[in-house]
Amino acid sequence: MQILQGQTLTFTDNPFRVPPEAAIRHERHGAVAIEAGRIVAVGPAEEVCAAHPQAPVSDYGAALISPGFVDAHAHYPQTAIIASWGKRLIDWLNHYTFPEEARFGDPAHAAEIAARYFDLTLANGTTTTVSYCTIHPESVEAYFTEAQRRGLRALGGKTCMDANAPDALRDTAQSAYDESKALLERWHGIDRLGYVITPRFAPTSTPEQLSALGALWGEHPEVLMQTHLSEQHEEIAWVAELFPEARDYTDVYDRFGLLREGALMGHAIHLSPRERDRLKEAGASLIHCPTSNTFIGSGLFDMDGLMREGQRIGLATDTGGGSSFSMLRTMAAAYEVAHLRGTVLHPALLWWLATAGSAHALHLGDRIGTLAPGYEADLAVIDLASTPAIAQRAERAADLWEVVFPTIMMGDDRAIRATYVGGRQI
Ligand code: GUN
Ligand code: ZN
Numbered sequence: 518m519q520i521l522q523g524q525t526l527t528f529t530d531n532p533f534r535v536p537p538e539a540a541i542r543h544e545r546h547g548a549v550a551i552e553a554g555r556i557v558a559v560g561p562a563e564e565v566c567a568a569h570p571q572a573p574v575s576d577y578g579a580a581l582i583s584p585g586f587v588d589a590h591a592h593y594p595q596t597a598i599i600a601s602w603g604k605r606l607i608d609w610l611n612h613y614t615f616p617e618e619a620r621f622g623d624p625a626h627a628a629e630i631a632a633r634y635f636d637l638t639l640a641n642g643t644t645t646t647v648s649y650c651t652i653h654p655e656s657v658e659a660y661f662t663e664a665q666r667r668g669l670r671a672l673g674g675k676t677c678m679d680a681n682a683p684d685a686l687r688d689t690a691q692s693a694y695d696e697s698k699a700l701l702e703r704w705h706g707i708d709r710l711g712y713v714i715t716p717r718f719a720p721t722s723t724p725e726q727l728s729a730l731g732a733l734w735g736e737h738p739e740v741l742m743q744t745h746l747s748e749q750h751e752e753i754a755w756v757a758e759l760f761p762e763a764r765d766y767t768d769v770y771d772r773f774g775l776l777r778e779g780a781l782m783g784h785a786i787h788l789s790p791r792e793r794d795r796l797k798e799a800g801a802s803l804i805h806c807p808t809s810n811t812f813i814g815s816g817l818f819d820m821d822g823l824m825r826e827g828q829r830i831g832l833a834t835d836t837g838g839g840s841s842f843s844m845l846r847t848m849a850a851a852y853e854v855a856h857l858r859g860t861v862l863h864p865a866l867l868w869w870l871a872t873a874g875s876a877h878a879l880h881l882g883d884r885i886g887t888l889a890p891g892y893e894a895d896l897a898v899i900d901l902a903s904t905p906a907i908a909q910r911a912e913r914a915a916d917l918w919e920v921v922f923p924t925i926m927m928g929d930d931r932a933i934r935a936t937y938v939g940g941r942q943i
Contacts, residue, residue: 524917554893587876595618597630618652621651624659641845657704701714747786750816803829805820805832845924846928904928
């Protein structure tokens with residue numbers, strides 16, 4: 518048993534549906550009690566400490582104790598090519614991404630980058646990641662091995678491609694099925710790891726491969742499926758050429774059994790009304806990747822409209838198409854993108870998206886993303902005065918959200934005082 522003391526912040530409801538004040542639980546002098554990797558109590562510091570007088574206390578003063586951030590879409594193999602200059606999606610993939618991903622058949626390279634990736638995510642207070650790996654089973658082994666070693670809740674899968682990719686990065690419909698199945702059976706549900714069936718996107722899979730992966734998902738409905746959807750106009754036009762029989766991009770996945778609850782659709786920017794209706798009806802999760810969407814020049818996600826429709830939405834860095842490992846930077850970009858569409862997102866909405874909202878999008882909302890008894894003790898402790906610029910702004914603040922918002926807009930890994938995974942500070 519141990520106790521962390523500080524300012525605690527968590528959500529009891531979805532602040533997109535009820536006013537932020539009614540959706541949060543905040544204690545200015547709060548505490549979280551942790552035992553055996555789980556949260557056992559959250560509340561005012563005096564109460565929690567009085568109930569557990571023997572427990573050692575780590576006092577973080579005015580720092581904010583939050584659920585760890587949940588990054589719902591990333592590419593760990595792109596760690597070393599983040600912030601590569603000057604290309605739009607398809608050229609960026611061909612020029613920067615594919616040559617780097619081709620190196621992940623080498624287990625030593627995959628292990629090195631996986632370790633570097635988790636060093637970076639944890640330094641940024643991110644305690645759960647959902648990552649694409651590469652076509653190489655070695656890349657999946659490296660990802661899960663490193664996550665397991667650190668006790669993380671992590672999700673990911675082999676990226677499948679059997680078309681429109683270099684020879685060295687192509688599998689087949691059969692090998693994608695066989696290797697994905699073997700990796701799923703080896704890793705899914707081990708410790709806190711989860712397998713995710715991962716066709717990269719429609720242009721890099723033949724109908725046979727999409728069909729094989731749809732069949733695999735049918736045999737394993739307990740896992741998630743991730744792919745990319747409607748990120749850039751050129752991509753959407755290409756999909757229409759490649760799959761002329763499909764009604765639209767969403768329908769390509771639908772036809773192959775790849776659209777239902779548990780589908781994580783990365784980007785989902787340029788959607789027709791029919792697609793939006795169908796995604797909602799199917800119960801798919803839409804994963805907003807704002808730093809990527811601005812960096813690669815993709816477009817402005819319709820957070821307001823999609824939330825009003827009741828879509829399930831998560832937030833993600835999309836590293837290395839995204840330009841930061843930080844979910845704070847990602848919240849800032851989500852704020853700016855919404856602003857460009859005429860919507861002002863309250864800071865509570867941004868914080869929810871990065872914690873409980875993303876957890877909900879991953880169907881893990883009952884285990885992570887919230888500070889409450891029974892939840893896994895994955896926490897980020899955040900310094901709300903981490904730089905002189907933030908500190909002088911926060912000093913003037915009149916309420917919690919005025920203190921938090923400058924950290925959202927200007928914060929980065931310097932704001933992360935501590936990260937706890939399964940109750941262990943790492
Ligand atoms: N679409 C297909 N693959 C990718 C990728 O690696 N990154 C992004 N941003 N979009 C993609
Ligand atoms: Zn992506």
